[in-house]
Structure formats: C-alpha cells, structure tokens
Amino acid sequence: MSSVNAITGKDSLPTIANVKVGELATGQALTAPLFSFIGEDSAAPSVYIQANVHGAEVQGNAVIHQLMTLLKDYTVLGDIHCVPLANPLGINQKSGEFTLGRFDPITGVNWNREYYDHGIDIAQWFNEHQHLADKELFSAFRHHLLNSCQQRLLNPWGISTGHRLAVTLQHMAHDADIVLDLHTGPKSAKHLYCPEYDAESATFFSIPFSLIIPNEFGGAMDEAAFYPWWQLTEFASTQGRNFDVPVAAFTLELASQERIDMADAKTDALGILAYLSHRGVIKESVSPAKMKRWGCYLKDYKKFHAPKAGLVEYCAKPGEPLAAGETLVTLLRLEQYGSDEAMTSVSLPIDCVPVLHFASASVHQGTELYKVMTNVFSIS
Amino acid sequence: MSSVNAITGKDSLPTIANVKVGELATGQALTAPLFSFIGEDSAAPSVYIQANVHGAEVQGNAVIHQLMTLLKDYTVLGDIHCVPLANPLGINQKSGEFTLGRFDPITGVNWNREYYDHGIDIAQWFNEHQHLADKELFSAFRHHLLNSCQQRLLNPWGISTGHRLAVTLQHMAHDADIVLDLHTGPKSAKHLYCPEYDAESATFFSIPFSLIIPNEFGGAMDEAAFYPWWQLTEFASTQGRNFDVPVAAFTLELASQERIDMADAKTDALGILAYLSHRGVIKESVSPAKMKRWGCYLKDYKKFHAPKAGLVEYCAKPGEPLAAGETLVTLLRLEQYGSDEAMTSVSLPIDCVPVLHFASASVHQGTELYKVMTNVFSIS
Amino acid sequence: MSSVNAITGKDSLPTIANVKVGELATGQALTAPLFSFIGEDSAAPSVYIQANVHGAEVQGNAVIHQLMTLLKDYTVLGDIHCVPLANPLGINQKSGEFTLGRFDPITGVNWNREYYDHGIDIAQWFNEHQHLADKELFSAFRHHLLNSCQQRLLNPWGISTGHRLAVTLQHMAHDADIVLDLHTGPKSAKHLYCPEYDAESATFFSIPFSLIIPNEFGGAMDEAAFYPWWQLTEFASTQGRNFDVPVAAFTLELASQERIDMADAKTDALGILAYLSHRGVIKESVSPAKMKRWGCYLKDYKKFHAPKAGLVEYCAKPGEPLAAGETLVTLLRLEQYGSDEAMTSVSLPIDCVPVLHFASASVHQGTELYKVMTNVFSIS
Amino acid sequence: MSSVNAITGKDSLPTIANVKVGELATGQALTAPLFSFIGEDSAAPSVYIQANVHGAEVQGNAVIHQLMTLLKDYTVLGDIHCVPLANPLGINQKSGEFTLGRFDPITGVNWNREYYDHGIDIAQWFNEHQHLADKELFSAFRHHLLNSCQQRLLNPWGISTGHRLAVTLQHMAHDADIVLDLHTGPKSAKHLYCPEYDAESATFFSIPFSLIIPNEFGGAMDEAAFYPWWQLTEFASTQGRNFDVPVAAFTLELASQERIDMADAKTDALGILAYLSHRGVIKESVSPAKMKRWGCYLKDYKKFHAPKAGLVEYCAKPGEPLAAGETLVTLLRLEQYGSDEAMTSVSLPIDCVPVLHFASASVHQGTELYKVMTNVFSIS
DSSP, rough: OOOEEEOOSSTTEEEEEEEEEEEOOSSSSEEEEEEOOOOOOTTSOOEEEESSHHHHHHOOHHHHHHHHGGGGGGOOOOOOEEESSSOOHHHHOOOOOOOOOOBOOOTTBBBOOOOOOOOOOHHHHHHHHTTSSSHHHHHHHHHHHHHHHHHHHTEEEEEEEHHHHHHHHHHHTTTTTTEEEEESSSSOOOEEEEEGGGGGGGGSSSOOOEEEEOOSSSSSSSHHHHHHHOOOOOOOOHHHHHEEEEEEEEEEEEEEOOHHHHHHHHHHHHHHHHHHHTTTTTSSSOOOOOOOOEEEGGGGGEEOOOOOOOOEEOOTTTOOOOOSEEEEEEEEEEGGGTSSGGGGEEOOOBBBBEEEEOOOOOTTTTOEEEEEEEEEEOOO | OOOEEEEEEEOOOEEEEEEEEETTTOOOOEEEEEEOOOOOOTOOEEEEEEEEESHHHHHHHHHHHHHHHTTTTTTOSEEEEEEEEOOOHHHOOEEEEEOOSSSSSTTBBBBGOOOOOOOOHHHHHHHHTSSSSSHHHHHHOOOOOOOOHHHHHTTOOOOOOHHHHHHHHHHHHHSSSSEEEEEEESSOOEEEEEEGGGGGGGSSSSOOOEEEOOOSSSHHHHHHHHHHHHHHHHHHHHOOOOOOOSEEEEEEEEEEEEOOOOHHHHHHHHHHHHHHTTTBBSSSSHHHHHHHEEEEGGEEEEEOOOSOOOOEEEESSSTTTOTTEEEEEEEGGGGGGGGGGGEEEEEEESSSSEEEEEEEEETTHHHHHHHESSSEEEOO | OEEEEOOOTTTTTOEEEEEEEEEEESEEEEEEEEEEESSSTTSSSSSSEEEETTTOOOHHHHHHHHHHHHHHSSSSSSOOOOOOSSOOHTTTTTTEEEEOOOOOOOTOOOOGGGOOOOOOHHHHHHHHHSSHHHHHHHHHHHHHHHHHHHHHHHHOOOHHHHHHHHHHHHHHHTTEEEEEEEEEEEEOEEEEEEHHHHHHHGGSSSOOOEEOSSOOEEEEEEEEHHHHHHHHHHHHHHTTOOOOSSOEEOOOOOEEESSHHHHHHHHHHHHHHHHHHHHHBBSSOOOOOOOOOOEGGGEEEEEEEESSOOEEEEOOTTTBBOOOTEEEEEEOGGTTSSSGGGEEEEEEESOBBEEOOHHHHHTTTTTTEEEEEOOOOOOO | OOOEEOOOOTTTTEEEEEEEEEEEETSEHHHHHHHEEEOOOOSSSOEEEEEOOSSOOHHHHHHHHHHHGGGGSSOOOSOOOEOOSSSSHTOOEEEEEEOOBBBOTOOOOOOGOOOOOOOOOHHHHHHHHTTTHHHHHHHHHHHHHHHHHHHHTTTOOOHHHHHHHHHHHHHHHHTTTTOOOOEEEEEEEEEEEGGGGGGGGGGGOOOSSSEEESOOOSSSSSEEEHHHHHHHHHHHHHTTTTOOSSOEEEEEEEEEESSOOHHHHHHHHHHHHHHHHHTSSSSSSSOOEEEEEEEEEEEGEEEEOOOOOOOEEEEOOTTBBBBBTTTEEEEOGGGBBHHHHHHHEOSSSSOOEEEEEOOOOOOTTTTEEEEEOOEEEEEE
8 A cells, every 4th residue: 555645635535545456567566546534433333445356346436435525424434444456457457348347357357256265173273362442353253364364465476456456455454354345247237235143234225135145255355354354153052152254345237337326325325324323323313215225145046047049139128027937038140040949038937036147148058047035024 | 150940820920040159168059049031022121130239238039029929911032141149258247147249259349340341352353344234243242241251260370269250140140131239228228220321211110210321231130131232322323323222231229138028029020020111021011110310420429428527316217308518427526525626517418318327326537428319300 | 979980091090070169250260189099908997187277387298299209009907098289279369479378368267276176065975875895985976067067068047168178078078087277487407296195106207306296176177087086985984984086187387388398398207107007098008208307395385476566587497406596587677777786696595496487587566576485395 | 768877897998878768758768878988999889789569579678788798708899889778668578478579559659660751852951962072971871860860859740759769769879880789589480681782791699590680770679770872872973982881780689578588598698799800890800600600681581361261270480491381270160160160271372481470370351470581592
C-alpha cells in the first residue's frame, strides 16, 4: 500500500490510497484504489467492500461510487474501506469486444477461486487461546489470519499472479467485521450468496433472490472471510463456549456483467446502507426496501447444460418464475432445416426461477445455459 | 461442395448441400450448409443470401430460417440460395463467454475484408466483349468473375484461411443477381448498407436506417458483389452503351450481435420478401412494411472514440435521435473519486442518430464507443 | 462411437472408428479417431493410449503414428486402442499464433482436470462382491466404472463440454488394463508421472525423469484410471485379500508443446513398446533404452513463480542439473535502466534439475517460471 | 511525456522520461520509457530506435539494453532516443502461455499497420517552400510532419487505441534522421527491411538477409518514417532540384519472438553501432561484422500457405537454403492413418531460402507456413 493522500476540503470524503496487487510484464505496477472512511466509534463494526474481481462485472464499481456519495449525508461510526476496480489485470484484459472476465488468461484459474485456505488447526489454536476473553480472542484470531496472509505473500518460491491478488485483497478483508464482495452474473437477476448461519441478513439488501450456502470454504472471497470465524465459533461451542460468528460476509450479484447503470447502482447502494444501518456502522436508520424476497438452498440451485449445440433464443427471463414444461430456450440448428431438429423447444421438468443465463447466443454442447433456483421459499 | 440431398416429401422445401470452406487443424472439414430453391422461371433474378460471416452475428441465421419457412407459401420464380452459418471457424471460436466474432484469431484480419479484388482491366475486357448483346455480355462477365475466383482458390502458393472462406462464398455470390449479406452491429439499431446507384431499394426492407455507400470496393461482400458490375456499367456508358447495373448487393445489419429473436427474425424475413417480390423473384406481391426510413451518406457516418478510458454507461439508445449537447455516455473513473473527473458526461457537438455502440461497459482510451449518423434525411 | 471401417488389405493395420466427444455451436460433431488393434490372446493385458488432450501438446500424436507403424512388425497379443487428437475443440482453438491449449476457453477449466470421481463407497462395494474370484471381481469392478461413466453422460441436467469429453475418454480408458496419456510440458525435458505403487515401471520408457506421485485422485486421466483400482486393492488387503493393483496408468510428458519431431517420436514409441513387451502385450521382446533415469517425489517437485515482472532469458536448460546459486533466469526491466534492477540474475537456494519452463519470454509477477525437481534420486 | 529524470552519477547514461501512449480501462496510464542521449554535435544525424511494438517480439528490448551499455564507451555526436517496450498494451496482453502479439485484441488491427498517412499534397507543399535552402526546406517539412501528427492526436472525434499509440511513436520518429524499428519474426532468421533507395545500408547491420522494399507506404513505421521524405526527394528532382533522401528508416527482424538472448543482443547492438558509426552518429569507427549477406526483392518474397490442415514438422531451417523439391514441412494427418495422406512431405518447386515459419505445430488449412526468399542475390 502506498501514497496515502487524504482528499481534503470536505467532511465526509474518504481518504484514498493505492494498493499494489501485482506487476505487469512491462514493469508497471498493478494497483487498485482503496477508499477509507474512518468511523467515529471504534466499537462499531468495520466494513470491507470490493468490486470487479471478475473483469466484466463492473456494476459494483458504480454501486461503490453511489454508496460513497450517499455516505456524505450520514454519520459513519465504523470504518469503511472500499476497493473498486479490484482486479486491474482482469478488467483490462479484452478479447474481442468483451472483457475476458472470469479467469486468468494464462492459467485459466477463476479469479474468485484463488483465496487462501489458512488450513488452521482450530482445535490447537483454540486450546492455546481459550483463556482470552471474547474480544481478545477475536483480536488474536484476526491477528493470526492477517499474519497467515502476510507469510503467504512472502513464500520464497513465489506465489501465482492470481493468488497474490487474492491474498492481498483477503488481507484487507480479514481486517473487517463485515465483508461485501460485489459481483454480477452473465445475464442475471440480482441475487445474494448468504451463509446459512447468517440467513436473516438477506432481508436487508435490495436483492430479491438469495442463495443460502453451506458454512464451507470453496475458494471464494465471502467464504474466505467468514469460514475461519465460523470454524472458530463451532469449535468453541463444542467446548461449551458460545458466541455469534464475529464476521459476516456476502457476495452480492448485482444483475448482468458488461453493464453500468447509475440509477440502479443507487438502489443497491441504498440496500447496502440499510444493512450497514442495521449493523450500526452508520448512526442513522435506513430501512430496507420493501420487496418480495425469495430463498433457495445451494443444493437446489441447478445448472442446466446445453443438451446439444446450436443457436439459442433465451426465452425465460431471469428472475421470473418458470413452470415445469414451459420453454426455457429455443435451440436452432439451421443445418438440419427441414427436420424436427431444426428448431426445438427445451424445457425443464420442474418449476423453477431462472436466475441467470449464458451471455452468448450460440453454444457448444455442454455450455452452461441457465442456473435456476428450485424449491424456492419466501423470506421476509 | 458435396453430398447434395434433396429434402423430399414437401413441395417448397429447398435442397441442401454442404459447402467446404476450409479444414481445421485436426483434419475436420469446415463446412457451411447451402439451401437452394430452384425457381420456376429461369428469366427471374437469382438470389444469394448468407449469414453469420462474423461469428457473433447470429440473428441472420434466424432470418434465413424464417424466410425459408415463409417461402413455403409463395411461388418461387428465381433461384434462391441461402448459406446460414457461413463462417464455421468464426462461429465456433469462443473466448470467454462470448464469440470472437470479427477477425481471424490467428491473423487479426476482419472476416468481412477478405473478399477478392479481381483487378479487372475493364477497358480491355469491354473492348474484347462489346460485340455481345447485353445478355451474353453479362453472361461472359459473370463467367469471368467465377473463373477468377476459381483460379484464386488454386493459387499454387496457397491462400489464407480467411481468403479461402471469402472467395468460396464470393464464387457462390457471383452466380446470383441479388446478394444479401446478413450481419448485425455490436449493440445496434437495424441499418442497411446500400450502394449509391441503388438507393431506392432501401425502401423495401424492414430497416429504418440506411447508409448510402460509394460505388467502391473496400473488401466487403456487398462491394465484392456489385462493384465489378458497377465498373462494367460505368465503362460501357462512357462508350455510349447504357444498361442498369445488372447486380444488386446489400449488407443488412439486423440489430445486435449475440442475440436470437425468432419473432423479430420474421419481421426481417418479410422485409426481404418484400424486396424479392419487387424484383420478381417470387410471383406474389408482398408490400414493404410501412415505417419511417432515414438515410445518411457514408461520409456523414461518424465514429466516436473514447476520449479517455473508464467505465461506460451508454445513455444514448441506438436508433433514437440525440440532440447536440445531450449525454451520449457517462464515463466513470472510480480512482478519481472526489474530483470532477470521477464522473463525466460526454456529448457530441452536433445532432445525430446513434446507430450502434460498443459491446463492453469498460473501455481503453480510443475504443470506438458509438457510430452515429449525422445529416440524416428522410427516404420514402 | 460411429462408423467402424476396417482398413483392409494389410495384416497388422488397426481398424478405425470415430468417437463423438461433443458438438460445436454450428452443429458439427466433435470427433476423435480411434484406432484399434485386436490382440491374439484375450488373456494379455489391453491398452488404451490417448494424445493431445491439451491442445498445444501435439507430439503424442506423432508418437502414436510411429507406434502404430512399428507394430506392423510385432505380434499383438493384447488389444491396443489409440486415440490421437483426443481433444478436437482444444486443438483447433487458436489464439494468435499459438494454440490455447490447457483450458476450456469458455470456462477456464483445465482439460486434464475434468475426469470423473466416481465417489465409490469401496467398503460397501467390496462387501457385496468379495465372494467373487479375482477375475470376476475385477470384471465386476470394471463394469461398475464403465456404468458409472455412462450414467454420468446421461445426467438429465446435462454435463459441461469438458466433462463430456473427459468422461467419454475415461470410459474407453476404463476398458483397458494399461492406460497411457501422452502430454508435453511447455518448454520441457521428457518426464513421466508414475504412481508410487508402480514406480518400477518407470525404467521401461525412454524418459529420463520420473515424478513419483501419491496414489490419489486429482482430476487427471492417469489418476482417474488407476485410483479406483488402487482403492480396491488397498481395501481388499485390509480385509486380508491380496492382489496387485490390476490397472497401470501413466502420463508421459514428451518434451515441449507446439513441436512435432518424427525421429524423436520413434524413440518414444520404442520406449512404449519396451513397456508393452514387458507387460506381455506384444509377443516379442523389446529392451528398454539404456539411459540414466532419475526420480523425484511429487512433494519435492517445486514451482518457482516470477518474484517480479519483466523480460526473461531462460538460462537453465530443462533436464540439466543446476547447482544452488547458479543462474536460473535473467530478468530484464528496461524501464529501470541505469539502476541495479535493470538486469537481475535469479537463482535458487538448493540444487535442482529444472524440468520445464514457461513458454513466453515476458512475464507478469507471479507467472510460473520453472518447475524443478529437488532431492532427485537415481532409478535403475 | 512526463517526469523527466536525469540518471545522474555517470557520464554517458541517458536521461529517462515516460511517454504516455494511452489509458487502460481502469484508468491507469499506458506508458513507455524513453531514453535519450544528447549528442555533442548538433550537425550529426539524430536517431530514433523503438522495440516491441508487436507484443511478443521482445528481443529488441535486449538489443536496446546492450546498445545503451555499449554507448558508455563511445562519443555520442548525434542525439539518440530509444523507446523499448513501446507497446505496453500489446506486451501485457497474454492469451494462454503466449503473448497475443500482432494485433489489437479488440479490433484485430495489426499494431504495425496503424501509422499515419499524412496525405500530403507534395506538389503544393514543394511549390510553397521551394524558395528555402535545403536545410530550411527539410526543417519546414519535418515541422509539417510533426504538426500533422499533433493535429491527428487532437481529432475531436477521437482516434483509435492503436492509432494513438502509432501516431505518438511516429511523432518521435519524425524528429529523427535515422529510424530503427526492432521486430522479430515468429520462428525466424534475422532479416532487414530496407528501402530500395537505401539498399547499400544493408551491409552494416549484423543481419544476413535483406528484403529490398519499394519506396511506398503500407502502414508500417519504417515506411511512415521514410516515405514522405522519399516523396519530397522524388518530386524535387522532377523540379530539377536534387538531394539525397534526408531520412533513413529500417525494420530489423532480430530472429524469433518470445525469446531473450543477451549475448545475441550484443551482436545486434554492435551491428547497429556499425551503422551509426558509418553515419557519423558516434565519433569512433566501428566496423560492420564480416559475414555473407543476401538480398531479395519484396516481389520475390513468397508466402506459402498450408495446402491442407494438419500437424506440422518444420523441416526447413530458417536461414538455410532449400533446393527445389526438398522437404519444407512434413504434414501429419493422424485421422487418415493407413492411407498415403497420413504423412505427406511438402516441398516447393523452386530454390529458396526459408526466412521464417509459423510458430505453432498444428495448422488450419491456409495458415501461412513459411515465408521464403527466391531469386536471392549476394550483397557485399
């Protein structure tokens, strides 16, 4: 982290710094901007928000812009750190007219599966630290996580480009009590990844669909942020010591990639503000948007792969319920014109809510066409 | 061309053949399907329609599908040859979630700039053939063009992948009196490329915007098809012999890439049918759609390049007039948050109709953001 | 699998079939050729060899060509099935002047990490089948694996493009007793991946370096082939029943990608022949090449990532020992000309044998520069 | 251009500046380093050297490094400006394990075909300025070229990313009397592009093969630099005024892309030094390397495209004469094993010197396999 320059002259503007996340072949530093609001109350939870780890998923930057602008009119109690444009290599990687957004173009590794599994022996750590009071226990655990990231970055054999980016971001995230990772789907309705232990938080954001995910680590930022704390909480409870999971982390999927919509960004910034208000990060009360919200367990979130290749008319609109047997896509196979195979309607055997679909209108056999929620339930 | 199999059992179904346009590294043939309707009247004009030479521009295939289906109910007088999926290498070339559509991934050459310039010495050719009557003259000229393509394909030093594709398609096009090349823009309103000498034809298609292009050759299919005939016509007129340009060729840009819309495809198929009806290719009369149509000379069709890099909210909608000074795009520069540069509104100094814009919401400095028509006039 | 056509007229030529492994967006089938030699002795082990699952790793095809040609002069006892050009989508996927070889261009998933983990409950399976004699036990287990692949391919939600390819190949592999997967490194010395339980087999191939890998499954073909059998063998031994692991599987890394060398391919074909002779697949005796061979445990196989970005002169030659402190690469940072950082020599703190290095001469920070063997030992 | 910082403490070190050539989507400036030696004699010719405009062609950077280091021991009379890493966007654009080197990944345009055609009405310009003495005439013409570049960069409709880069570099080049553009081939012998009027200069560089190119403009840097001056010289001579073409410009192709070789870079730096010595840019005499040198006219420089697809063993070594009928490549078609088509030897009907070949070992039909010189002649 380098060159912290306070933006002066206005009360509620954040300071800005540049975080170095890597180096390009030409030697130029890869940097991401870090905006920091210093809260008035050190007891209030601190927040880390990042956007655009997947290169094409730009809308989160607009949301951060709108959130920072809204914050001018609120009293910030907890520290808030925002890192828009978090993956400069990914954002700048164009291929044809689009952004090669999801994976490192050299290795193929998904930018959001590179976070570090600390591999903590939680039993041993807890045994060594259980004499500490809760606040000190959490502080020691946080210190452990931060230190583990630093050691990882100093590995004498080096670490990969994507892992360096991820661990650098993760280090900042571990310093916060609330972590929000702003993504989008390809062509998508808004949806939230929310850990099981924290499902009620899904009612604050301006997001109609929530995926309730297991308390596990699969490589993504939200999991990297909450999972060690969930482990700690679980183990402590087996030892007869009970506290809430001290860290909350969510992935917000803010509609479609390759799209900037400033008005919609304000809607989502207000949703985030409602959650932060609920958590006491800002002083003022902000009510969550009144809207219907639905949930689905991750095990009921289904990928549907193209049963055959062809051109695709996406008939089912993301976010709108689709009854069993209704057309999901029309598949066109021009070379079979004159036969029944030239145009086929594809449907699913069960009711669902399609949440997102593939971005291109032509697909190889096996392309993931849709992700759909099944066994959807209302959350209030 | 191989394996011609008539699709039997219905009256008005086309025959189908496969056209070989190249070979993949693994040895598999690159083929495109060719559908042929044989007309009842050999004096009626013949037609060649192709789609999807740019890999991501798939909607033309849907239009061909709808056109062939509509033709079941009409009497076909002139031969009609349709080649959907004309560029199998381009269509199958995915990069990330999109199709790497516009250029050969190896050489970078635009697939629609590879057509062959025959380099005819038109004066010499005319002098040698001017004794022929019009019909024979045209036949001899067509033979010359076809033969020139064949010779090109047999070049002992080989020809490039893209050039082989283009010349193979061009050979089929030269055999027709009417050539339609179906494309799309990135995010685009429908528009037509129409040569100056044939501007009145723009009133038949279901397309609101027409670019009137000079009678020149720049490497594209439409130009490759009409330009030699325009040269012949022009030269003959200088020799005191007058006839209409015997070949008509147009590029139809059917809205946005990466999109299949079967209902909209029917609209455009009907527009093509109206033109074919006007030209006597089908027996029945089909009226063009009643709609406002506007024109613009190519010299007044302006590209606007991003004056600086950033995230882009495309505010101006393709096809809707934009007054001088109205916002074209909002450019977001998050790293400059706190300054006036963080969010800037970009406008143009003159009235225009934005026709298309770039597909991605983040741009390097210099990316072509919009193409806009200026000095737009009504065509009836 | 389709259209089996025996190549007739010569005694020892294989039959050929085409295996369908997917479909391209244009509708064309993705196929790989399958060459089959039918052995004279049904008791002899059967063999499955594939090449070019990573698109740029073409040399294995040349090795298969030479092997099939050599086999004309030998008596084939066990069935031998060869699938060169196994990944047509990967092989045909060019990006610039090279092949985008290692991962699906849409999803980023490594083509060689898509094989299926059957997730067998080995205890239950063994308990249900332990009454069978060895031969029947193995046959039942093989049947289980084959059936599991078939079920996977029929998943009603579809399966991904890469997984379909992998499971289709895996199904063929499970039918064999010996599985050889032919790969290459980027710029690489020849090396073999050899499971711990089968380390002695490393002395037959014409390959100087062997990585001794744990008996585990990480998604690659060799592991997919041997791991279930190793599980079975291990569990049976805990139940007091002992047999050798019935299936052998290896990955051969045949020097560098983007390279065809027919003479060198013959050398490697002879090495494979020596192993097949040892195993009784051919009747005649073929001696392994006399050469020094070295081994290294996978845990001692180290990746070295670029500590900083820059231009790279690869000083250490793959396959040649490098002492601690000797120059591995020279890193050039032109923009720092005039300082000590402009040209730096990078070395490792321990003795090693560099086995492969990155293909490009400019690297971002974190690029995997070299893989090196440490704690190398002689195998005879 | 920004932040000029003299590197102090040594006599003969250049000053360094950063040239801004564009902006990335994230807002970061695209910059290239500019190293400047200020000569002692303002009457001596000035020099502009750039490298790495094609992203994968890195060796020119190493040559600039070695040249700048060698210059410590020479007396610099004319100004020398060096821009290594000239195309940061291209250099940093990785696709898989290689650099997507030749064209803009968004537009497909070759980075070395983006230079500006000033479209000067040379007759008018000369008529307006012919009263000037030679030195003033050249100064006015240079001023015209520089101003034309500046106007181009200020185009109110913006200019494309690649054109901005090119014109920014071209502006620096127009300020010099000698322009060297350092490139490489794919897999290549060293060769020089040398304009016809300046053919004797080919004997100074350490380069065995020279292409004698017409005095024309096709979009490349060397042509952009010399062609306006050649036009001026030609037109003046038609008006009875004679002078030598005042500007010399060459493209040096320094062997293969994706390769850094510091020792070989020194060889080429010495060749450049020999030319600069000959031109009086340095005080001391440096003799050109004694070596055989051959020439070929561009019209005799032939591209050979793959007559069919397949795997390729490149049998002919760049730089070594190949007699008519000798094997150029072996083409492997595994799927045709058992037929004569499985392995074919391809040769040319005439003697030639292969200069470069394609980088990948698998090719689609039509891939440019080799460029070969025919009608080669000795130059002394």
